[in-house]
Amino acid sequence: MITSSPLWSVLVVPVLLAAFTAVAVTADALLAARAAGRRVSPRVLVAPLAEVPRLLAAQRRTTLAPDSLLWRLGLATVPAAGVLAAVVIPFGQVTASRMSVGVVWFNAMEVLTWAGLWMAGWGPNSVLSLVGGYRFVAQGLAYELPLMFALISAAAGAQSLDVAGIASAQGRLWFVVWMPAAFAVYLASVYAFSFLGPFGYPAGRDLAGGVLAELSGPDRLVLQAGRWLLLTAGAAMAVPLFLGGGAGPLLPAWAWSAVKTVAVLILLVWGRRRLPVIRADRYAELAWVVLIPLAIVQALAVALVVLTTGGTP
């Protein structure tokens, strides 16, 4: 039985999330070094974390006639959304906040990045950032509906919107086994809302960094950390939704949660380097013509199974 832990445990969520994020960025640095033909040394491994002091010490720059309030508010929204989304994710047998509508909460927090990134793009009064900002909105129009249907599939399978309830409903069969399409769509959407890898379009190289182009110092740290926290939150959420939560032999539940989260993270970090960035206009077409129908069929199949068997197959 997954229980809600005391209120102070909310403070543990950002710490735990940051620890998993550190694993992800370290793995990413390792793969980047390999791709560039460099030897992997301890210096390579600590490089991403050494960015933190560099950015903290760097000058915070500004542009001409920026909308500072929107700009900074937008930047802060992104990591805040990542942490808040993670509040409902059970870790082993405990969850910081067990909500009856946890799935909706997660979805709502992730949608906060729409506003955050748009404001972060608008704020500096610069074309590059602005284009980056609306690229994210365009991308959102493409990824959000398939993501919602993927979440609905898992919720329908467990007949619950409570994340802990969904995790416990997979006692006999993990949802990933009979909802593979929903799982794949979900993972693609994790890239999309953390604007990383094939969905790094809003921060694209062709825009000299897009929403990141005008950011230096602490501002840059906040947004960079935000996107990686979102990726980690997305990976952690995949565990209760599709991978049976903390269930597993021998090890305690929290260990299984950790192992599965790291496994999904490594998969995401590895996968993000395999593909070029997908242009949002092309992805929108794919999303609306292929992925939405696919996700609907998946949700429908789940609904039919639940109606006929009264539970999992």
Next chain:
Amino acid sequence: MGVTGRLVRAGAARPHVLVAAMPGGAAVRLAAEEQLRRRGWPAVLSPADADVLLVAGAPAADIAASVKTTWAAVPAPRVRAIVTSPGEVAAALDAAQAELATGAPQWLPAGDSAVLPGGDGGAASGPGGSHGAHGMASHHDMGEMDTGMPGGLPMAERGEDRDGLKLDRLHVPLGPVLPDWPAGLVVRLVLQGDVVQHAEASAVGLVEGAGSFWTEPWRRAAAGEPVTTGVAARRRAAAHLDSLGRFLAVAGWDDAAAAARALRDDTAGSRPVSSLEPAVRRLAARVTRSRVLAWSTRGAGTLRADVAAADGATSPDWRAGGDVTTRYHRWCRELADLTAVFEDGGPLDPTALEPPRGRLDGAQAPSASLLAVLPRLLEGAEFAAARLIVASLDPDLDELPARVGAGHDH
């Protein structure tokens, strides 16, 4: 010194470098990119993320203002270095790191990009524009005007877009100081949303009599020096790998871009053909196989072979026609073929093995025809497609005589 000083010193362990490639500075840029790769120092995309501004090549008078604007957009602590010979790159980077680590460098308010009054209003402003921090970050390229508008800037004017809607029109100069971008190229765009309504291409900063790094073996052969086919094939393969690396970077495929650049450095260096050849073939196959890349680039920047013939184009890209996908597929195909003749010691036959961007004995340089066709291809394209189109043509402005560049600018 205190906490900040300690943080600055820790940050200097791995400085971020913005390489500003100048026309005539190709060899320095290659040396810089190789050094950064070996050291694991990030080559950054915008001045906002840079600690070091490395100017690769001597800046000509008409590009110096753009370099200055870029420098003004780099936040402190920061160091600037101008390097004019490939051999000096390593020393310059070491010196820059040492200066950063002192914790002293330049806590100037100049990190605000807004401090260049008037600046380079008329000339190509490149990163920095007339306001906005850098790169193409200008709402308007008319320089500063005291109109009582926010920040002294005029509002974006409006115009009909392709669907007949009234939309803001933004004037955005791209280049000349922009990563993954041909040195010296300036493209002035009029954007509505992120659709290019109008484009003008010009060249700045061209150096008299420098000659292109990429066509050097062919120029030497034409001057009567003995040049082997193998040497020319290596240079051409390195040129294609350089273009491919740039294109893949713009396409957002960082790993493949890094692989292409590492192989480019190996091809220009002394890596034995026995290990180089399979590596180049593997990369070419991997890039050609990617369906996502082909899907993202299909139909962008289509050139028509019959129009090319009428224009007297000398570039093979131009002559063959096709879209962005066709062009990078051609690089990959040629790369696989070129590796076979790396060790050919016979004399270079310039008709059998052309320079990377086409023959030099035509009425105009191959890159001149690429520059001429560029605006036509860009108009109507979406911003991302526009960058891919430029990268897929990758004109080498060092092929142009200096005065042609000046003539193109307005």
